[in-house]
Amino acid sequence: xxxxxxxxxxxxxxxxxxxxxxxxxxxxxxxxxxxxxxxxxxxxxxxxxxxxxxxxxxxxxxxxxxxxxxxxxxxxxxxxxxxxxxxxxxxxxxxxxxxxxxxxxxxxxxxxxxxxxxxxxxxxxxxxxxxxxxxxxxxxxxxxxxxxxxxxxxxxxxxxxxxxxxxxxxxxxxxxxxxxxxxxxxxxxxxxxxxxxxxxxxxxxxxxxxxxxxxxxxxxxxxxxxxxxxxxxxxxxxxxxxxxxxxxxxxxxxxxxxxxxxxxxxxxxxxxxxxxxxxxxxxxxxxxxxxxxxxxxxxxxxxxxxxxxxxxxxxxxxxxxxxxxxxxxxxxxxxxxxxxxxxxxxxxxxxxxxxxxxxxxxxxxxxxxxxxxxxxxxxxxxxxxxxxxxxxxxxxxxxxxxxxxxxxxxxxxxxxxxxxxxxxxxxxxxxxx
Numbered sequence: 448x449x450x451x452x453x454x455x456x457x458x459x460x461x462x463x464x465x466x467x468x469x470x471x472x473x474x475x476x477x478x479x480x481x482x483x484x485x486x487x488x489x490x491x492x493x494x495x496x497x498x499x500x501x502x503x504x505x506x507x508x509x510x511x512x513x514x515x516x517x518x519x520x521x522x523x524x525x526x527x528x529x530x531x532x533x534x535x536x537x538x539x540x541x542x543x544x545x546x547x548x549x550x551x552x553x554x555x556x557x558x559x560x561x562x563x564x565x566x567x568x569x570x571x572x573x574x575x576x577x578x579x580x581x582x583x584x585x586x587x588x589x590x591x592x593x594x595x596x597x598x599x600x601x602x603x604x605x606x607x608x609x610x611x612x613x614x615x616x617x618x619x620x621x622x623x624x625x626x627x628x629x630x631x632x633x634x635x636x637x638x639x640x641x642x643x644x645x646x647x648x649x650x651x652x653x654x655x656x657x658x659x660x661x662x663x664x665x666x667x668x669x670x671x672x673x674x675x676x677x678x679x680x681x682x683x684x685x686x687x688x689x690x691x692x693x694x695x696x697x698x699x700x701x702x703x704x705x706x707x708x709x710x711x712x713x714x715x716x717x718x719x720x721x722x723x724x725x726x727x728x729x730x731x732x733x734x735x736x737x738x739x740x741x742x743x744x745x746x747x748x749x750x751x752x753x754x755x756x757x758x759x760x761x762x763x764x765x766x767x768x769x770x771x772x773x774x775x776x777x778x779x780x781x782x783x784x785x786x787x788x789x790x791x792x793x794x795x796x797x798x799x800x801x802x803x804x805x806x807x808x809x810x811x812x813x814x815x816x817x818x819x820x821x822x823x824x825x826x827x828x829x830x831x832x833x834x835x836x837x838x839x840x841x842x843x844x845x846x847x848x849x850x851x852x853x854x855x856x857x858x859x860x861x862x863x864x865x866x867x868x869x870x871x872x873x874x875x876x877x878x879x880x
Contacts, residue, residue, distance in 0.1 A: 449638060449645065449655025451583030452729065454662050456634040458589050459726030461670045462719050463542040466696035467782045468627025469680040471843075475613040476621035477680075480628040481671065483832060485664055488632045490829035491796055492660045493819050494803055495636055496653040500817040501806070503642035503652065506740045508799045515802035515809065518871050519862075524798035525741060526858045530791030530851070532734035533768050535634055537775035538784040539727045540564050545694035546720050556694075560776050567728050568769045571735060572755070572762045582725060589722030590666065592715060596697055597669040599711055603704050604676035611679040622839035626789040627782075629836070631667040633792050634726070635659060636799075637733045649816035674700040694781055731768070738764035745870050746862065786844050790851040793837040800830035 468477045504510040508528050513521025543563045544556030551559075614620060638655050642648045645655075674683050674696055682703065683696035693699055698715055705711045739761035742752025751764045775784050803826050806813060819825050841848040862871065 448580070448583055449641070449651055450658045450662070451586045452641060453635050453638045453655055453659025454590065455582050455586040455725040456637045456729045456733070457632055457659075457663055457726065458586060458593075458666070459539050459542065459723045460630040460633060461593055461666050462589075462697055462722050463545065463694045464538060464630040464781070464785055465627050465667075465671070466674070466680075466683045467692060467785070468624035468630075469675065469684050470692065471616060471627070472620035472624030473613045473615045474609055474675050474680050476616070476618060477624045477628065478671070479618070479621040480624040481631065481667065484625065484628040484632065484836070485667070487796075487829055487832035487836065488635070489660060489664070490825050490832070491800070492635060492656045493821075494826040494829050495639060495799055496656045496817055497815060497819045498799065498803055498806070499639035499642050499652045499656075500649045501813055501815045503645065503648035505640050505643045505736060507636065507640045507737075508795050508802070509737070509740060511802040511806070512798050515805040516798070520798060520801070522746060522859070522862050523855070524795060524802070525737070525746070526855060527791045527794035527798065529734070529737045529741065530854060531788050531795060532634070532637070532730055532737050532791075533771050534775060534784055534788040534791065535730050536564070536727055536734065536768075537772040538781050538788065539723055539730070540772065540776060541781045541784070542694045543720065543723045543727065546698070546716055546723065549695060549698055549716055557776065557779075561773065563727065564769055564772055564776070567724075567731055568765050570728075571731060571765050572760050573758060582729065585721040585725045588718055589725060590662070592718035592722065593666050593670060595711070596701060596715060597673040600673040600677050600700055600704055601669070604672065605678075606676070608679045609672070609676040612681070623843040625836050625839050626786045626844070629789045629792065630785055632660075632663055633788060634730055634733075635663065636792075636795065637729065640733050640736060649814075653817040670697070678703045692782070731765070734768050735761050735765045738768055746866060783844075783847055786840065786847050787851060789840060790837075790848065793833050793840065796833040797830060797837065800826050800833065 468480060472480055498511045502511055502514065506525070509521055509525030512524035540560040540563050541556065544558070544560035547559040548554065548556045616623065635656070638652065638659065642652055645651055677700045683699050684692055686693050687699070697719060698712065701712050701715050738747065738751055741747035742749055742764060744752070751761070751767065753763060754760055755762050778784070804823070
């Protein structure tokens with residue numbers, strides 16, 4: 448079930464988003480960015496598993512960094528986690544709208560996206576949660592559909608098509624493609640946030656991380672080469688006959704092979720929606736918990752840390768996240784929304800690796816049922832690659848970096864000016880109501 452959650456959080460990234468990196472780096476640049484990002488994520492998940500197994504709390508990096516690095520950096524890690532989990536859903540909602548628009552072209556994609564946001568936020572407020580078993584079922588279906596997609600398009604792979612205009616912006620485009628390569632794996636760290644509900648988390652969290660990461664690496668490679676190799680990268684970036692970028696690259700590739708009226712094309716749309724829903728619903732859940740945790744400990748307005756009396760759901764946190772998602776959706780800029788989520792993710796990874804090193808030094812006798820292999824090289828590799836990715840992301844996206852920096856500045860202004868010093872320096876009982 449942890450495998451299902453880990454893959455389910457991420458699998459929407461196989462269905463859309465990554466294709467926008469081709470516009471920056473072409474197939475060669477995107478491939479290079481994906482290799483670097485894959486190495487970073489493998490190293491990160493191996494390392495993050497140690498923290499999750501040693502401190503199995505739902506707050507994730509917020510808890511780890513607060514304990515290892517102090518309240519200030521704990522607050523930074525928690526804020527970055529919220530940014531990642533709050534900005535990822537609107538990008539997925541845009542993709543849900545794009546996939547449904549293929550079936551119902553008369554309805555604007557934004558209508559579907561807003562409706563999906565309202566529906567799944569309402570479900571979470573009502574208390575209707577997709578169980579781990581249901582999440583597992585729809586994730587398995589989405590994985591099977593990706594394998595079918597690769598089986599249909601893979602035999603049509605053409606090296607000539609794949610290598611057409613391979614570096615539209617030179618090798619430097621590989622660094623601009625980094626956020627879209629990260630989208631292949633973004634949010635897998637959410638596995639750590641279900642540690643408190645996991646049986647024997649000291650053992651099973653690391654197994655869940657490892658099995659999910661292995662699956663995602665294989666799916667990313669299959670999806671990338673199968674989609675691009677059919678008819679070149681431009682045909683999975685732009686809508687046919689226009690220069691408008693697409694949030695549905697797999698249907699574009701599949702249509703070239705089997706046509707839009709075929710059974711296989713319809714299957715891709717229908718099952719692909721399940722993959723998007725799995726990630727969308729799962730990340731909304733995690734985002735609600737992250738915002739709720741800030742309110743519960745007093746780092747955000749206390750009403751965000753309250754639950755409905757009868758439903759026991761964090762309604763205020765969910766509604767606030769939805770409002771932010773609506774604003775992001777109205778921008779109509781899926782690529783920039785993805786980039787904002789990636790800024791939060793990379794900050795999370797850097798803070799988490801720093802917490803890992805600090806805990807090893809400060810609490811050498813802490814019970815660690817799982818230890819990262821190859822310490823300190825593996826976490827150091829994850830840390831260094833995350834820093835490189837963050838620098839490249841900032842260089843190629845200065846405007847979004849400025850907005851992200853403004854969010855962090857406002858958050859820290861609140862932290863140091865509005866939160867009493869006694870509370871900032873106190874010990875928190877994470878995970879307790």
